[in-house]
Structure formats: C-alpha cells, structure tokens
Amino acid sequence: MRSYLILGMCALFLVQYFAELNWLQFVVVGLSILAFLGSAFKADRFPRWLGIIMMTAGIVIEWHKGTGVQGISDGIFLILPLLCLLTLAPLLSVPLRLSGHFGSIAALLRNLMHQPRKLYAGITGTLFLLAPVLNLGSVRILNEFMEEIKLPSTMSAKSYLVGFSTAVMWSPYFASVSLVLHYLNIPFEEYILYGIGLSVLSLVVGNVLFALWEKGNPLSDRSATKAPLEKEHRRQMIKLVLFVVILMSACLVVEKFTHWSMIVIVCLMSILVPLGYGVVSKDWKRMAAPLVDLRDRTVPMLNNEIMLFMSAGMLAFAIKGTSAANGVSTLLVHLADRSFILFALAVMLIVLSITYMGIHQIAAVGALAMQLNPAEIGISNIGLALLLLLTWSISTALSPFSGLNLMVSRFAGISGVQTGLRANGLHLSILALIGIAIISYIG
Template sequence: MLRFALILTMCFLYIIDAFIASGTVSIFYSILTVIVFFTSWLLLEKKSKIFTLSLLIIGMIIHYSANGRGLALFQGITQNMPLLAILILAPLLSVPLKREGIIGSTVSYLDELKNNPRNIFYGLSSVMVIVSPILNMGALRIVHGLVENIKIAPKILSKSYYIGFTPAVIWSPFFASVGIVIFYLDITYMSYLPVGIAFALIQLICGMLLFRPKALKEQKLDIPNLPQLDDGQKKHIFLLISYVFLIIVMLISMEQWLHKSMLLLVSIICLSVPMFWFIVRGSLEVLKNEFFLYKDKVLMQTKTEICLFLSAGVFGNAISNTPVKAVIEQTMQWASVRSVGILFIFIVVCVTILAMIGVHQIIIIPLILTALISADIDIHPLIIAFMCIFSWMLSAAISPLNAMNIIISSCVKRNGVTVAYKWNGMYFLFTSIAALTYVYVLNFMLS
C-alpha cells in the first residue's frame, strides 16, 4: 500500500507543480520521484533491474562529466513524468465503461461473429479502434481479457489488434508518441490533429480492406448470416463512441482555455472523469472494489514502465548535453538537404534499429527532436511531428522488446517475430510506403 500511495502522490505532485510555481513543491516532487524509482526498482526482475539501473548510473556519470550540477540532475528524473502519469492514470477511464456494462455488451456481440473470420476481424478491429485512443495499452489487455474465451484464430487476433490499435498511436493524445512530440516541438494538439487523424484513417482503411481474411462462402459452409445488434448493444456502442468523442473534445477545449501542455491535461482528464462518474453513479462499495483492483494493476503492470521512464529521463537529459546531439544534428541537416523523404527514412531506420536492441523510443525521439530544433531545419513542424510519431509507432509494433509487441504476442501465444513479421509484415511494409508518400504530400501542401 505504501508503494501505491507514493506513486499516486507523485502523480498528484506533478499536476500541482505544473500549476503552482513553488520551489518547495518542486524539490519535494523531485525527491519523491527518486524514492518511487527505487521502491519500484526492488520489484523488478533481474534483467530489468540491471537495464534501468544502468541507464540511471550512466546518465548520472554523463551528467557530471559534462559539468552538470547536482540539482540539474532532478530535471532528468522528472523529464518523462508527464508520460508516466498518463500511463499510470489512463486505466481509470475504463472504470465507467466496465461498470456500466458498455465494453462487456460490445464485446458480447463479437461472440456471435466468431464463426466467420472476416466478420470477427472487422468487429474486433472496430472495438479496438474505438477504445484504444483513451485506454492506451490498457485497451489491449482489457479487450483481450474479454475475448480470450472466444475461439479466434491467433493470426486473425493479431491482425485485428495491430490494425485496430496502431492508428491510435498516430493521433491520440493519450499516447506518449503524440504527447512527447507535440511537447518538444511546442505545437498545439489541435494543429497536429488533422495531420494525425488523416493518416490514421488511411492506415485503418487500407488495413481493413487489404489485410482482412478471405470471405467465406456462407451457403456452402452453412454459416449463419451476420447477426443483428439488439437495442441494448446499439445503445452501448453509441455510448462508447460518445464517451471517447467527448473526452477528446474536452481535451481540445481545455487546451484552448488553459493553454497548458496536452500531457498535463490528459492526466487531469484521467482523474476527473472517473471521479465525476463515482459521484453521479458509483457507490462506496464500487469505489472500494475498483480501488483495490486499480492498486494491484498499478503495482504489477507499471513497475517496469515507472523505472524505465524515470531512468530514461536522466539518461536522455544527460546525452542531450554531449557531442552525440551534435552528431545527430549534423546527420539530420545532411538528410534534410537531400530530401524530406531521406530524412523520414533516416528517422524511421534509426528509431527502429535502436528499438530492436532495446533502446526505448522515449530515449531516442527526444534526442532527434532536440537535434532537429537546434539545427533549425527548414521543414514544417507538423511534418517533423508526423515523422517522429510514425517512427515511434512502427518501431514499437515490430520490436520484440517493446510493450506493444510483447502484449500482442503474449495475447496470441506466439513469439514477437512471428506476430510482427510473418503475420503482419505486409501491413507494416504497406503503411511505411503510405507514410513516405504522405510525408511528400504534407511537404507539398505545407511548404
């Protein structure tokens, strides 16, 4: 319980520190973040302990070798806290959906589609498209927990998860890919949204049409016609879509009103929406049950992410003050002079290769962004944002060492290479070509 209390307090202090410019709050917040890191680190497996502690120690060595001062080190330990807060708090948004029976009712319809691979592919992908923008990685765990007893072929399951989930990584402010990029580029989410949502729709439509299972000849195989949604299921699907839409609208409105970071606003929404639901519809018994369920999830499912994000903040902040940044900067300048396409390919290849050897995107993307900003490259910020976000999505999907690939491969009980390359390799190749084309179109329109 103490660890859980420390984690929640850390998230609250992050929000308070963003609104109250107090040196005392900032110092206490930084110290608490260090305490949370080490209390979570004790729970990790041996490999994760070695990796995250190595990041922290190397970051500290680099920081002081580059004549960094003691207090400046704390800027690194809290650097990725905006993203970590979202990861910790986002599962709370699923509470109203589960308690109102919305997700359960929606998924129950999939059970009626299980005998037709194409229909179950469309149905499951559609559910994932709706819930993933606000539930982040939790969408994979929640939806799979509800459909794992339905006999769905692993290959179809993996295609549904990837095609339904990956578009959200391109446009949703609940994902670190979007949040960190718009934060570093200092652009509003509203300005990026049309760029992200347009490609997400292209990606989704292409995936749905080109990679769907073959249609069954229903008359010969005696497969029943597509079942109809009953009134209750229609109502719940409408409520689910409305819930997601209203949250996105709230975020955009708050950004225009408060002029605060989208990352901060997402964390506030993750807390306020479930709290409002408990006041209106909940009870003390429900609150108690959900509290203990949430506590267990936070302690068991986010301990690795907590240590990774905090240690990566120290490492990334330290590296940004070394000659490595200058090397990346020069390479970016060289690539951008050749063409925007070469720059895009370089970023994708760089991020993907590093992700394949275990270097998280949260380390390399900020370095690339700071290098691009420092180099004063003559490319529209929205194009840079898309290139970095797409690279994050692609590398997270195909690297067996990244959370998305790990979760999907564990859900379908196959290794990450089989799931990402053998079963979905054509999808990622196709989307990469589409993204390259999209970059050229954006450059033509925005230049």
Template sequence: MKSNFILGMCLLFLIQYFVRSEWLQLVLAVCAVIAFAGSVTRARTVPRIFSLLMFVSGIALTALKGLGIEAAAQGVTSNLPLLTLLVLVPLLSIPFKMGGFFDSILAYLKRYRHSPRRMFAGITAVLFVLGPILNLGSIRIVHDLLKDLRLNAAFLSKAYLIGFSTTILWSPYYAAVGVTLLYLNVSIGDYIRYGFGLAILFLVAGNLLFGVWSRKREREEGRESEGGITAADRKRMQRLPFIIVFLMLVTIAAESFTHWSMLVLVSLLAILFPLTWVSVSGQWSLLKNFVADYRNKAVPIMDNEIIMYISAGFFGQSLRETSFGDGISQFMTNIAQVSFLWFALFILVAMICVTFVGIHQVVFVTVFATQMDPAALGTTKEILAMVIMLAWSASSVLSPVNPINLLVSGLVKRSSIQIGFRDNGLYLALVCVMGITILTIFH
C-alpha cells in the same frame, strides 16, 4: 505501499505544475529517485541495464557541465508529465466498466463471428476507439471477451496489432504521442488532424489487406451460439462514440483555452471523469472497488516504464549543450538537407533497430527529439512528430521485445517474430510506404 507512493508522486507533480515551487521541484526529484530505485530491481534485465546506464550518464554529464542540484532535479523530473499520464490514464476505463460497455461490445462482436471480415473490422474498430482510453489494456480486454470464440491465432494477431497500432499514431491519451508532442512543443489541436487522418487511412488499409488475405483461407466458424443484442446494448453502443469524442474535444478545447500541457490535462481528466460519472450514477461503492483493483494490479506492473521514463528524461536533458548532443543535431540536419525522404527513412529504420535490441522508443525519442530543430531540418514540428509516431508504431509491432508485441504473442500463442513479420510485415511495409510518401508530399 509502493503503489500509493507512485500515485502520491503523480498527484504532487500535478500540484507542482500549478504552484511552480522550487522546493516542491526538489521534493519531486527526490520522489523520482526513490521511485527509480524501488523499481529498478523489479524491472526486466534489458530495461534495467539501459536505465542504469542512462541514469549514471545523466549524473556524470550534469556534473561535468558544472550544473547544480537544480539542474539535476529538473532533469530527473523532466519526464514526470509523461509518467503521470501513463499511471493515471487507466482510471478512464473505470466508467466504461461500471456502465457495462464491454459486455455490449462482446454482444456485437459475437454477432459477426461467422463473417471474418466483419469480425476483423469490428475488433480493429473497437481497439481504435478503446485503445486511446485503455492503452495496452484494450487488447487484453478484447481478448478476454473473445477467448471462448476460438478464433484463428493469425487472425487475432493481425486484428490486435493493426487495430492498436493506429492508436499510437494519434491518441493524446497514449504516452507515445504525449512524449513526442512534449519535446517538440506541438499542440494536440495542430497535430491531431495529421495523426487522426493517417490513423483512419491505415485502419482502412489494414482491413482491405485482410480482405485479400481472408479470400485465400477457409471461412472460420465459431462454436458458440450468437449472443442477442438487447436494447441496453444498442443504447450503450450508440453512446460510446459520443463519450469518446466528447473526451477528445474536452482535451483539445481545454488545451486551446488554458494553454496548459496536454499531458497535465489528460491526467486531470483521468481523475475527473470517473468522479463525474459516479456523481451522476451514484455508484460510489463500486468506484471504490475499481480504484482499489487499479491500485493493486495496474500500478505495480509499471516498473519497466518507471525506470525507462525517469532515466531517459534525465539523460536527454543532460545531453543538451554537449558536443555529443550537438553532433546528433548536426547529423540529423545533414541527412535532412540531402533529402527529407532519407531523413524519414533513417528515423524509421533507426527506431526499429534500437527497439529490436530492447531499447524502449521513449529513449530514442527523448534523446533525438531534444536535439532536433524542425526549422533547421527544413520541416514543421507537426510533420516531424508524425515521422516519429510512424516509426514508433511500426517498431512496436515488429520488435520481439516490445511490450505490445510480447502481449499479443502471449495471448495468441505465436512467437514474437511470427506475429511481427509473418502476420503483419506486409501491412507494415504498405503503411510505412504510404505514410512516408504522404509526409514527404506535405513536407
């Protein structure tokens, strides 16, 4: 019942985006409040506390400014584009499951099991390609494919976090990029050349760093016999990059042509891509099973994200034109006027600190991005977006309470601190220095 309600709310948002009806906006606001109330009791303690504080603060600030119900409705629904993207994007994985692409990926990875460097490159490349489509699910799927190979835990934590952290920098299908571009009003076509370039650079840097690390350790040997590569596997692996690139190009071209929100376009694509796939393949009964599995398993576990996104959007909107919001804006401007390098370092350190105590990055970005003026900071919207995404990526790996860190920690059976600092600390230090240096030069 709850999953159907959340999905219905997302579909209603897509309708409202094109209809632009005031009464639908109010209905959406009511739906968002109900979704918040239904999820807050099921969420983890830290997200629950911060979400309630932000939601109550949003109500108080809206009332103190003397704004009406329309302003409150706009605030409550301000992050619904992001929430819709988060809920619907997993649908993109269905055609890949139906087409047997994951089995072919496993066959190729098994081929490199006796070569740690090639295996590492293969895992990070797979996460780089699948991460934009499957988000966190890509890590779980890759781990399920590799669990019988009994690979070293430190090896896996490096591969998973290095491969996936690059996705955060560039993918228009990832919520981090979506919320940042939404609040800074940046086109994905303008942003992706920066994000994709840095992501490739960091992916190469991570593999080179692993090459140095692996020389100091014994060569890993697997226990399974190597799987054979069939003609069907080769065909699927040849098609996979073209499908991913096609989806990206469709998104960018559609945004350029229609000027619709990138979040809306990706959400629509998440619905249309599986329907188009089964229209060609005729696997309608199989689609029904996968959709039922998605509705029953993927949607119900999004309680933390639902309450954080709704409350953060409400709180961020309510801060506008307040003395506190103006103070944040002036503070950021003062730092940027001293030095853009200091400004970038402040964003990086501040986001790592807030995520370390359990505050989701979306809270930081919603509050700060809504108060930032790139022109006043002396930079461009694209560079500012890249600084935020670099900080988001680093904090996701380091924070012991971040979902990405917690997922990998649970899969490889190592503590969150170990996989964040010990296994990937040197890599993060390297790419943060590289990233801030490059962005400062471009700035």
C-alpha cells in the same frame, strides 16, 4: 506502500505544475527516485538492468555536461508528466466497466465470430476506440472477450497490433503523442486532425490487407447462423463512441482556453471523469472495488514501465547537446538537404535499430525530438511530429521488446518476431511509404 508513493508523486507533480515552487520540484523528483528504486526490486530482470544502465548513463552524461544536481533534477522532472499519465489514465476504465460498455463490445465481437473480415474490422475498430483511452489495458480486456472464440494466432497478431498501434499516432492519453508534441511545442488542437487521418489510413490499409490475406487463408464458416445485435448493445456502442468524442473534445476545449500542457489536462481528466461519474450515478459502493484494484494491483504492476520510462527519459534529456547527438543531427540535416525520403528512412532506421536492442522509444524519439530543428530540415513542426509518431508506432509494433509486442505475442502464442515482422511487416512497410509520401507533401 509503493502505490501511495507513486500516487503521491503524481498528485504533487500536478500541484507543482500550477504552484511552480522550486523546492517542491526537488520533493517530487525525490519521490520519483524512490519510486524508481522501489520498482527496481520488483521489475522483470531485463527492464530492471536496462533501466539501471540507462539511468546511470543519463546521470553520468548530465553530470559531465556540468549541469550538476539541477540538470539531473530537470531531466527526471521532464519525464514525470508521462509517468503521471501512465499511472492515472487507467482510472478512465472505471466508468466504462461500470456502465456496461465492455459487455456490449463482447456481444458485438461474438456476433461477428463467423465473419472473419467483419470480426477483424470489429477488433481493430474497437481498439481504435478504446486504446486511446485505456492504453494496453484495451488489448488485455479485448483478449478476455476473444478467449472463447480462439482466434488463429496470425489473426490475433494482425488485429491487435494494427488496431492498437493507430492510437500511438494521435491519442493525447499516450506517452508518444504527449512527449513529441511537448518537445516540439505543438498544441494538440493543431495536430489532432493530422494524427487521426494517419491513424485511419493505417486502419484502412490493415483491413484491406487482411481481406486479401483471408482470401488465401479462409477462416469463415458459411453454414453458421448470424443473429442481429440487440438494441441495448447497439445503444451502448453509440454511447461509447460519444464518450470518447466528448472526452477528446473536452481536452481540446480546455487546452484552447487555458493553454495548459495537454499531458496535465489528460491527467486531470483521468481524475475528474471517474469522480463525475460517481457524483452523477451515486454508485460509490460499486466504484470502490475497481478503485481498490487500481491501487493494489494496477499501480504496483507498473514496475517495468517506471524503470523504462524514467531511465529512457533521463537518457534522452542527457544526450541532448552532446557531440554524439550533434553528429547524428548534422548527418540527418545533410540527408534532408539531399532528399526528404532519405532523411525519413534514416530516422526510422535509427529508431528501429535502437528499439530492437530493447531501448524504449522514449530515449530514441525523445532525443530526436529535442535535438532536431524542423527549420534546418526544411519541414514544419507538424511534419516532424507526424514522422516521429509514425516511427514510434511502427517500432512499437515491430520491436519484440515493446510492451505491445510482448503482450500480443503472449496472447497469440507466437514469438515477438513472428508477431511484428512476419504478421505485420507488409502492413507496416506500406504504411511507412504512404506516410512518408504524405508528410513530404504536407511539408
């Protein structure tokens, strides 16, 4: 029943986006509140209480601002696109599973299992390709392939976090990119090259550091035989690359000609791509099982995400314009006048401090994106977006409370602090310094 409630909320949001009916907005907000309350009973203890506290604080702050029910409704409605994105994006895994791409990825990684540096490049490269479309599902799927290889804990922590965190900085299928570009009013087509450039840089730094680390911690078996990858698997990998390129290109083309919100475009693509695959392949029977699994297992498992996303979004919206937010904004503008590096480091420190307490990046980064004025800081909208997304990516990897860190630490069998800070602290520090230097140059 909760699945139908959440899916119905997503469907009505998309209708409301085009119909722009005020009464329908209240209906959608009502459904989202029911979904929030329903998720509260099923969520894990920490996200449940954190979500309740943040939602309560957001509502109380917004009420005291004098906006009343309309303000609270606007705050909740503002975060609904991200919930729709979170719910509908997993639909894209259906055609990928049925087309045999995942089997070819598994074959590629098995082929590299005795060549640690190439295997690391294969894992991070695969996540660079899959994570923008499948989100955390990409890590889960890849780990299933890796279980028989039994990677060392440090290698798992390094490869999974480096590969996945790149998508946080450029993929329109991620809440991070959609939220920041939406708040800063930046078209995705203007941002994508900057985002991909920073992501590729992170990938290169990660692979170079791993090669240096592997020299002192040899993992290779030089006596192992190496077999070439079969032609069919190579063909499937090429098809996978083309699929991602075509999908992202289609999103850019639709945005350019319609000027719709990129979040809405991505949600529509998440529905239309599997539908198109079913029409072309006429394989509706095979599609039925993963679609039912999505309805009965994937959507009901979003309890923690719904609690954290909705409550953090409400809190970020409510904080905007308060004396505390204005004070932080004034401090950051003052630092920016003195030095961009001080400003950038302060932004990173604020977000990392908040996320290390367990509060989702949406609350911290969302509040900063809504509060800061790029003109006052002396940088462009693109520059501020890059800084916020770089910070989001770093905090996702470092915070022991982030969904990525929790999942990877569980797979690697080590603590969240070991996964984030110890295994990837050097990589993230170098990336932060290089990123700040690039952003200051872009201006």
